[in-house]
Amino acid sequence: MSDTPAIELRDVIKRFGETPAVDRVSLQIGDGEFFSLLGPSGCGKTTTLRMIAGFEYPSSGEMLIHGRSMATIPPHRRPVNTVFQSYALFPHMSVEQNVAFGLQMQRLPKQEIAPRVSEALELVRLGHLAQRRPNQLSGGQQQRVALARALVNQPEVLLLDEPLGALDQKLRKEMQLELKSLQHRVGITFIFVTHDQEEALTMSDRIAVMNQGKVLQVGSPTEIYERPTCRFVADFIGETNFIDGEVVESDGGYSSIVTPDGLRLRGLAPRTLPAGSAATLSIRPEKLRLTTLEQAGPEQVAALPVSVELVSYIGSDTRITVRLNEQRTLDVWEQNRRSTLDRNAYWQPGEQALLFCPPDNALVLAE
């Protein structure tokens, strides 16, 4: 069991009419993993989830759950349960009846259902609301009922379709942590669909970033953030500066590019890029370094003279826009590590400075 992945997709395509909603997606999701499908709306993440649940069938390709093909298995015979975006609680049933529904469908004896239902409700800390109707609950409580209703069936895989989308910011943060710890306790594979990159980074063991029906990159949150393999992923996850140019030199995992305005920058190249090809250097604002002219040591290479243009103080960070030349500005974030009211400790617009772009912090990506 440990060797076969909980979920496996092989070259799955799903077409609605002409356009493919999911385009040749292959994924292997391990047992007990917290796996996120991340992407903008319309990227095919929900369709992928719905194919795993059985509400849609692939136009071509294969879908396996623990090695078993799901091609002919209807949703009610699959060992998965879903937490719907709208929760989809049965409004004519009490919380308790909602949670018991799945067990009743399995035709379990009554004396077995009751304790499991109350156990599931305790798990999401809703035991005291068992007799309420869904419309008498808050959004967060409804969300937890939906969770209990799915988990009580002890599915092999739990599917979550943007379950936190309807909650306010604070509750969302709470539920993120709660979901994560819940997953640790029950040890079930979670497949989590979201368009919120921060949510995906916080909760997931691994993330698949999707766009236009394709999976662009699969990796741990650190890999996805620190080593995006394409421009879309770098752009979608977090903030970044893009500098377009042409590759002039590649060696030992690094590439150098030259921009039309004459900058020469070096960065890590995940793939070896032939000289002359178009490429983009991506560097995250917090990984650029800004120093005053006096601080500059002789050992520093590739220091770019810049002028500070905009400074926004946002508490934990200061976000600075620096101008390199007529056409180009870059964003630099500095952490405010020292507590001070001294104006000189912060950058002022108009100041001249030196910008360092460490090659180990930058990535050169093919177009």
Next chain:
Amino acid sequence: MRLYWPSEQGSAASSSCKRTKEECRLAFDLIERTRVQRDRRNLMALLLPGLLWLLLFFALPLLIILLYSFIVSGPRGNLIWQATVGNYTDLFTRAIYLNAYLRSIWISLLTTLICLLLGYPLALFIVRQPPHVRTLLLFLVLIPFWTNFLVRIYAWQIILANNGLINSSLRALGFAPIQLLNTEGATLIGLVYGDLPFMVLPLYAAIDRFDFTLMEAAADLGASRRQAFLRVMVPLTMPGIVAGSVLVFIPTLGQFVVSELLGGAKVDYLGNLIQRLFLRSNPPNWPLGSAMAIVMMLLLLAFILWYFRISREEDR
């Protein structure tokens, strides 16, 4: 020249202010009171025509019928003002009347059930269509209402007659014709035909409000399509089922046109008997007809109350 200290000035100002405030309040109260009175007068004026209408054309006739049901019918059909419960004992002891009640209840239940079985899939189908198709289909459901009901029933005579549409087709195909017109089956067909829109429309409204994600949720939790339908969809569309059933059952119980024109008046339904007692029998018997009508109304009332009760329990 008097000098006011600011405080004095202030108090003088505030006292004059107080007076005007008091006056304001009184004036406001007066306005408010007249407004309330005027509102109440307007309400009465608006309600009066409706109340008069109900009193004259609903309550009064009902009272007259109730009164008639307790007096004696004379030998030439005249009314003899003498109190009696004889009409009611007649109804409950003579087979012809009892049978009419049972037959009417039976055919009304059957009509309601068939309308429900035909109407539910139809309403569901309409809801599942894209919006413009939906409008068109609803329009088609309503189109029969553009023609007089009687005319449409005559049309069914043409379809069902011995040399009608169905039988001439059968003959052309080499089959023996079958007796369709003037049977109870024809009555049932006519009733279902006439009542189906009354079932479809409330069902459509109820199913339209149904969130189909709940069917996916049920399937996800292990319910087969049948189980999901019975456990989730039926309870949640119960208001439509109740409204449709009531709208079909009530007029069917008292109908007499369909059974006369399509059923050939071979067997007596409640509506036919009542109509005959009032208009056709020689001599007419208004008191007995009134008693029949009163009992029918009570039956309907009991049926509806019972139906609302069970459907609400279903919901719970």
